[in-house]
Amino acid sequence: MTTQHRSETFQKAEIAKIASKFVATASVEKRHQALTMIKQQIQVYFDKILEANNQDAAVSREKGVTDAYLDRLTLTPERLNSLITMIEDLVQLPDPLYLIKEQSQRPNGLIIKHVTVPLGVLGIIYEARPNVTVDTAALALKTGNVILLRGSSSTIHTNRALVSAMQEGLHNAGFPKEAVQLIEDEDRTALDDLCHARGLIDVLIPRGSEKLIRKVTDQAVVPVIETGAGNCHVFIDSSADPDMAINIAVDAKTQRPSVCNACETILVSADWFEEHGMNLITALQAKDVVIHGDPAVKKCSNKVLTATEEDWKSEFLSLDVAMKVVTDINEAIDHIEHYSTNHSESIVSNDSDHVKRFFSMVDAAALYHNASTRFTDGFEFGYGAEVGISTQKLHVRGPMGLPALTTTKALIQGSGQTKA
Amino acid sequence: MTTQHRSETFQKAEIAKIASKFVATASVEKRHQALTMIKQQIQVYFDKILEANNQDAAVSREKGVTDAYLDRLTLTPERLNSLITMIEDLVQLPDPLYLIKEQSQRPNGLIIKHVTVPLGVLGIIYEARPNVTVDTAALALKTGNVILLRGSSSTIHTNRALVSAMQEGLHNAGFPKEAVQLIEDEDRTALDDLCHARGLIDVLIPRGSEKLIRKVTDQAVVPVIETGAGNCHVFIDSSADPDMAINIAVDAKTQRPSVCNACETILVSADWFEEHGMNLITALQAKDVVIHGDPAVKKCSNKVLTATEEDWKSEFLSLDVAMKVVTDINEAIDHIEHYSTNHSESIVSNDSDHVKRFFSMVDAAALYHNASTRFTDGFEFGYGAEVGISTQKLHVRGPMGLPALTTTKALIQGSGQTKA
Structure with missing residues (x-):
């Protein structure tokens, strides 16, 4: 003593x-x-x-x-x-x-x-x-x-x-x-x-x-x-259902932006982005989300700000989100590995091999397939009470x-x- | 990073x-x-x-x-x-x-x-x-x-x-x-x-x-x-079986004195000590144990050293042991609470209420009833391997x-x- x-x-x-x-x-x-x-x-x-x-x-x-x-x-x-x-x-x-x-x-x-x-x-x-x-x-x-x-x-x-x-x-x-x-x-x-x-x-x-x-x-x-802190990512894989992916990204970002399990960066497969990127951006902007995008995202809307290195690291806790177009799941996993705080990460995908890879490679407290990151809490996990999120x-x-x-x-x- | x-x-x-x-x-x-x-x-x-x-x-x-x-x-x-x-x-x-x-x-x-x-x-x-x-x-x-x-x-x-x-x-x-x-x-x-x-x-x-x-x-x-560290105690309750108590105390101290689950202090109920204390001291001394005792223990043998405050705190990791005669289980629990490193503590007793009290009140990683403290390790616990003892x-x-x-x-x- x-x-x-x-x-x-x-x-x-x-x-x-x-x-x-x-x-x-x-x-x-x-x-x-x-x-x-x-x-x-x-x-x-x-x-x-x-x-x-x-x-x-x-x-x-x-x-x-x-x-x-x-x-x-x-x-x-x-x-x-x-x-x-x-x-x-x-x-x-x-x-x-x-x-x-x-x-x-x-x-x-x-x-x-x-x-x-x-x-x-x-x-x-x-x-x-x-x-x-x-x-x-x-x-x-x-x-x-x-x-x-x-x-x-x-x-x-x-x-x-x-x-x-x-x-x-x-x-x-x-x-x-x-x-x-x-x-x-x-x-x-x-x-x-x-x-x-x-x-x-x-x-x-x-x-x-x-x-x-x-x-x-x-x-x-x-x-x-x-x-x-939670610098949480939603990764939209090339095979993702478009409506589901947009719903999940919008929910994870906007349902309550001030909490640690809210999404801070959206990573989008180039294939998927080409076809549905504009819909995703529109849906987010309709909810007053300010997008900090890489050049590919910026091209789509003049309301998109230029994403900085600081943005990839940021837990905004606001209606800001960083967005990046990635060539494939490997680039997404590398990005998450580099910037994640290992809190909650989500993959939207219909490719079971990709999901398996994501679940195996990404190091975080909670990994989601086809669901919003917003479920990481004691009540949603069925604990009846919450001491906090470790x-x-x-x-x-x-x-x-x-x-x-x-x-x-x-x-x-x-x-x-x-x-x- | x-x-x-x-x-x-x-x-x-x-x-x-x-x-x-x-x-x-x-x-x-x-x-x-x-x-x-x-x-x-x-x-x-x-x-x-x-x-x-x-x-x-x-x-x-x-x-x-x-x-x-x-x-x-x-x-x-x-x-x-x-x-x-x-x-x-x-x-x-x-x-x-x-x-x-x-x-x-x-x-x-x-x-x-x-x-x-x-x-x-x-x-x-x-x-x-x-x-x-x-x-x-x-x-x-x-x-x-x-x-x-x-x-x-x-x-x-x-x-x-x-x-x-x-x-x-x-x-x-x-x-x-x-x-x-x-x-x-x-x-x-x-x-x-x-x-x-x-x-x-x-x-x-x-x-x-x-x-x-x-x-x-x-x-x-x-x-x-x-x-x-393990400043482990063996407490011999008034109802303890004399042979069992002496065996356990001798084993916990001498079987391998250099390890953290070895006994460093023996606490003895006054009643039990009056009848069997001399046998306990003789058995320990036969194994070359140097006893650091309180006045009641010292009276029994001129080879007993005077226990100091430092001795009650010591993890000797040698053939030294501290020994104290206590009025009852409450004094034993108080002593352990004060000096224990919360590693392994043993009670030798045939009084189930006392055992229950000991198990409830003493705060340690492992509590023993009628067994040596020496069993606190991964192999004895059946884990097949040991990373250490937390x-x-x-x-x-x-x-x-x-x-x-x-x-x-x-x-x-x-x-x-x-x-x-």
Whole structure:
């Protein structure tokens, strides 16, 4: 246990570790009771939470933030109600703890059971999205973990109101209120401290911009789960059904452009482009999409901007899209390999050999054949809850359900076995 | 892909990434052929490898290293043969790749299959143990990965000979020889570079002393699997069968004291100690164990040293053991919680409530009831091969079999699904 620091953050992490002993051994009924009590206290303080949020919004508005930023920061009654519903739904999901994942009896008679147990202490570092405060705290408690929440200073009043309501709920359920703690960052060392709380924090999950995630992975000494950026591609193969291909490309780009599983680059086989390229461009432009195209695409429409090297790399998160005409699937795979963030990649094709090749060669958390990239999330995958979308390969890859917040213990039953 | 550095290590990592595309898509027959060819080249260069090892041993002997160090560094014909056998055994194990771990059909018709795939590029940082060179390279290739090996400068001649033989084998099997590369550390930046090769190295595994592991975890920007220290405890409960308890304690301490799953502290319930403590002490001392005891233990024998705070924390890796008399199981659990490295912990008891409590409260990779801690390894767990023993909670905990070197891809089959 690190003791060289005694910052407030380290002190909170130490208390969290103690609280985690209680929460980790609480029965599923007790954990569900805590969630229900938390929900009730959010209902009790409903108006106060919205007031606190108004206060944060006013400060941000004065600072002249973008509308998108203000929108993410804002809690409406509807959004707060959806958090309450989320907690109710979470209570209905089966308990992810103490499941036997693997069991064997060894020739020497030892019986080995691998059971799921909580990770322990989670640290979440996130931006001005107050829904994350409740979302991740509820997911943590469902899985027997405790949580340290380090949100943005621009949502500090909202987060204080939410955490205070949740702590009252915990108290009412007989849980230590330190199972959910807010890390305030007045001395600006909180992020550093969380990254270095070795032996106290079992996993740190940065949620937000690529810059934030890099900041955490660059310095973290504690284990991290990255929930990274999505520079997702849709590749339209020469054999693609034209209507299906256009529908998928338009959906992947426009259905919700601000999320990580939205499409950022469309790659089109030259054969297909010759016949249907103009229809694709028209369909995208009809949805106000700004196309950054290579010379072949630019030729088709004077509204197409010239694609730069930066565009191929960009996670636009807007109605912009990069578009390139490729000679064949090999060029498409090479392009994806070079620019992909390994999140979600789609091929639209009726050539099963090409699909097989794409599925085998492209390295990503989720690969789609004849479907939009927009399905990469915990709910669409059927997990009932989502912790985030991992873009790393260790522990969990792609959408994270509740099991991502658990680890295992091997419980070994003997009758006096020795190695000698 | 990081390009600001162009050190030799980064260049090798870049080549490894390219080679990994080939190895990841090679069929299991091809991968097994590569392993067999590697085995053959180790046989061809058998004597040259031993000569190179003699050269390393001579240098180390001149430097005046300890006998234990020299022993770990030395390859005997028998040890080299056992590496050959290991490769043969590995070929017999089932393919861990392209297994469907999870499959579901969603209400919208999407079929989601999670299949196991290679991690990609592994980096191993280890000390003067040339067996690790062959062990980990073979495990990497079995699982479709490529590997960068950064061993100790004191085994450089042995590692060069081994890697050169393995590269010839790879070449003979039609594999890129860069699937196995030795990182030499002439400019002393190799470890740093490996830790920072983000986008090139998928996982870094430090194997060796706690100091080495800390050095890696402290600075690594790439994901790490820790294979950490084992400060393992045997707790003898008041109800323990005396013969069984003494056998287990003696075995856990003495059967092979230099390994991480050996026992370092014995905790004894006061009741049991009063009746059987002297027998336990005598049995340990008969095996030349040096006991570092608390006052109650010291009273029993003038050969017992006084246990210090440092002793409770120590992974002795020798015939030393710390011993403490505790009032009850709660004191034992508190002690373990405070000093454990969460590796392997054992309770000897006939009280099922106490066992349940121990299994629930103690946080470790492996918990034993009535068995020695010495069984925490991949072979004893039935994995057929061992990558190491993870003391972290993410990805894999405890003994790592071949699946620990894989990740998953979600392959999603659609028929034109869009989110809108």
